[in-house]
Structure formats: structure tokens, C-alpha cells
Amino acid sequence: MKLLAQCYLGIASLSSFAAGFSAPGGGAATSVQALLSANQDKIASLKTVAQSISSDAAVTPTNDVFYLRYALESSYADDDERTEALKSNIQWRLTDGKDIVTNAHQALQAAITAENSEWDNQPVQQAAPHGDRIFKYLTSVQCITTSHPTSSDLIYCVRAGKIDDKALMSSVSVDEMVDFFLYVKEVNAAVADIRSLQTDSLIKIVTCNDMMGLKLVGGSSDFRSALSVSSKKATELYPSLSGRTLLLNLPKLLSGIVKLFTPLFPKVVMERIRFERGPLKDVEDLVQIAKSGAARDEFIKQMDELVYGD
Numbered sequence: 001m002k003l004l005a006q007c008y009l010g011i012a013s014l015s016s017f018a019a020g021f022s023a024p025g026g027g028a029a030t031s032v033q034a035l036l037s038a039n040q041d042k043i044a045s046l047k048t049v050a051q052s053i054s055s056d057a058a059v060t061p062t063n064d065v066f067y068l069r070y071a072l073e074s075s076y077a078d079d080d081e082r083t084e085a086l087k088s089n090i091q092w093r094l095t096d097g098k099d100i101v102t103n104a105h106q107a108l109q110a111a112i113t114a115e116n117s118e119w120d121n122q123p124v125q126q127a128a129p130h131g132d133r134i135f136k137y138l139t140s141v142q143c144i145t146t147s148h149p150t151s152s153d154l155i156y157c158v159r160a161g162k163i164d165d166k167a168l169m170s171s172v173s174v175d176e177m178v179d180f181f182l183y184v185k186e187v188n189a190a191v192a193d194i195r196s197l198q199t200d201s202l203i204k205i206v207t208c209n210d211m212m213g214l215k216l217v218g219g220s221s222d223f224r225s226a227l228s229v230s231s232k233k234a235t236e237l238y239p240s241l242s243g244r245t246l247l248l249n250l251p252k253l254l255s256g257i258v259k260l261f262t263p264l265f266p267k268v269v270m271e272r273i274r275f276e277r278g279p280l281k282d283v284e285d286l287v288q289i290a291k292s293g294a295a296r297d298e299f300i301k302q303m304d305e306l307v308y309g310d
Contacts, residue, residue, distance in 0.1 A: 058104075
């Protein structure tokens with residue numbers, strides 16, 4: 001399969017795809033093929049468990065990287081907990097999440113098999129749950145996903161301060177918003193698994209939260225609830241997928257509060273989170289960091305330092 005060239009999904013846009021086999025500024029990333037080989041027995045066992053619940057390819061993915069992420073997840077106490085987590089997640093995919101994963105699966109097939117062998121975003125965007133209402137408020141100005149040109153990690157950028165969350169949540173329910181966010185995560189996770197095989201490097205999703213313009217008081221409590229619920233569920237559903245999280249351009253008051261409580265965070269959390277002022281502050285539309293040009297070059301340079309640097 002040819003590498004995806006471009007992908008846009010309103011809130012989740014994947015673009016400027018390029019092959020990459022090593023982490024910037026460091027040694028070569030561990031080969032996915034080597035990881036698959038080293039964990040083949042565990043992957044086979046997990047896959048058998050999943051297929052005993054459902055043979056539907058949308059519910060029970062065929063890509064071994066999906067199961068490799070369970071095998072590599074360090075938060076599980078033992079293999080029994082790992083297996084139970086997989087069972088629970090496959091059951092969700094078969095029931096409450098079936099429409100989400102089925103629509104994502106079908107849309108990805110249509111997007112990847114476009115006649116020009118490049119990414120066709122239209123079927124992915126059309127299949128997004130409640131997209132006809134949500135895309136009025138979430139565009140590339142507020143949210144986009146691009147990829148790193150060397151590591152091939154996906155970089156998901158969101159600007160909460162530029163989202164009219166009250167207007168958005170007046171048109172959808174909390175549950176509908178949660179479904180939308182989980183659909184976006186499912187699409188990104190599936191693309192990450194596909195690209196992991198293509199690049200022979202385990203692809204992660206790096207999250208950039210640009211806090212510029214964020215209101216400390218007011219806003220929609222329903223939107224915050226949807227974010228919280230979907231984030232918690234996504235953590236359960238997609239092990240070993242999240243890379244570093246960047247909190248950018250925090251308001252000064254909020255920055256002070258964060259610094260006060262930062263020492264209380266678990267070490268594993270602190271290793272994943274970084275705070276910085278400056279990146280994205282001069283970018284009007286996030287499409288600028290997805291397309292070739294000075295804005296993207298500067299953004300990638302900043303990601304090299306904040307995500308992959310010491």
C-alpha cells in the first residue's frame with residue numbers, strides 16, 4: 001500500500017505524510033517487525049481472544065500492531081489484566097461503539113483506496129457522527145492533525161480557546177460529542193497502526209494543546225464533560241498510543257496554578273507532559289503547520305525540541 005499522502009478530517013487532519021524510521025536527534029527507533037516477532041506468542045493469544053468475541057474486522061482489527069500495543073502497555077499488572085482489558089474493549093467495539101468503529105473502518109477503506117492512491121478525506125469526514133452540526137464549529141482553525149516528517153508520529157493540535165463551545169454544545173448533546181471525539185480517536189489510531197507497518201516504527205500520537213485565549217471562567221461545562229469522558233475512555237481503548245502531551249501558551253494565572261501543583265503529579269505523568277510558551281502563537285490557521293512552508297518548518301523544529309529533545 002502506498003504511503004498516505006494527505007488526510008483531512010475536520011478536527012482530525014492528517015497531512016504531509018512521509019516515511020520515517022528513526023526518532024529525531026536520537027538513535028533508530030525499535031523496529032516494529034522486531035517487536036512483532038518478539039511478542040508473537042502474546043499477540044497470537046490476544047488475537048484469538050478478540051476473534052472469539054467477534055469476527056467482524058471493524059470490531060476485531062486484523063492489524064497485529066493493534067494487539068502489539070496491548071502487549072507493550074506497561075500499566076497492566078499482568079497478562080490476565082491485559083487480556084481482560086482487551087475483552088472489555090472488544091465488547092465495547094461490538095456494542096456501544098459498534099457504529100463508531102464500523103463507520104471509521106468503512107471510511108478508512110474508502111479513503112485509502114482512492115483512485116489517485118492518495119488520501120481522500122471526504123468519506124472520513126462524511127462518516128463522522130453528528131459531523132453535519134459539529135463541523136460548523138470545529139475547523140482547521142481550531143483543530144488539526146499532521147505528522148512528523150522524520151518519526152512519522154501523528155501530531156494532534158487543538159485550540160480550546162478558539163472553539164465556541166457554548167454554540168457547539170447547543171447543537172449536540174454530551175453523548176453525541178463524546179461519540180465524535182471517539183470516532184476521531186478511532187480514525188487516528190487505525191492510521192497510526194497502518195503507518196507503523198509502513199514505516200517499521202511504532203507510531204504514537206503527540207497532543208499539542210494550545211491554550212492561547214482560553215477562558216478561565218465561563219465556557220460550556222458540557223463541552224468540558226465531553227472532553228473528560230472521551231479522554232478517559234480513549235485511554236482505556238487505545239493502549240500504548242499516546243506520546244508526549246504539550247500544553248502551550250497557558251494564560252499566566254493558569255500557568256502559575258499548574259506550576260504549584262506540578263510537583264504533585266506522578267513521575268510517569270510528568271515525563272509525558274511539557275509546558276511551553278511561544279509555539280503556534282503566530283499561526284492563524286492550523287493548516288499552515290500541515291502544508292509545506294515556513295510555518296510548518298518552524299513548528300517541526302519546535303516539536304523536535306519539545307517532543308524528541310532531552
